[in-house]
């Protein structure tokens with residue numbers, strides 16, 4: 001193979017990769033800092049996917065037994081039946097909760113598949129809909145903070161009173177129901193704060 005032919009092949013490959021990247025159908029892998037133009041994601045029907053270290057999510061980390069591991073996420077722009085912009089969000093991974101009976105670690109699988117509706121900042125009050133079947137409204141932004149949305153959704157999905165199955169607690173000494181710790185209150189406090197938003 002001559003050098004010219006080789007170079008042509010490389011250039012064609014690069015062009016194909018670039019075309020795929022710009023096509024809007026591809027998955028854009030994001031780094032740790034996940035902000036994006038939320039309405040552009042909807043307009044371009046883009047998909048954004050990546051992995052978020054749990055240690056980066058401070059409010060979530062405070063509610064956990066250990067802030068280890070990571071969450072996989074995938075978000076894509078869509079519209080609902082009334083042509084309103086949505087972000088569809090999937091989050092999965094494992095977190096270590098604290099058992100409220102024995103205070104030891106407890107594995108919990110996060111598996112979220114939800115949607116939020118994007119609204120203009122001034123329209124948030126009018127658009128608010130307390131129908132539980134309707135997606136929650138969030139403010140659209142050119143620098144939409146996806147990590148904050150993921151953190152809110154995971155916190156809301158955590159069990160309020162995590163505990164091992166009967167007989168599975170590791171520490172018999174703390175196996176009474178009175179073992180609700182400051183961490184439990186902490187989790188509850190975070191959830192209350194979220195609900196007041």
Ligand SMILES: [Zn+2]
Pocket residue numbers: 099100101102103104163164168169170
């Ligand atoms: Zn336990």
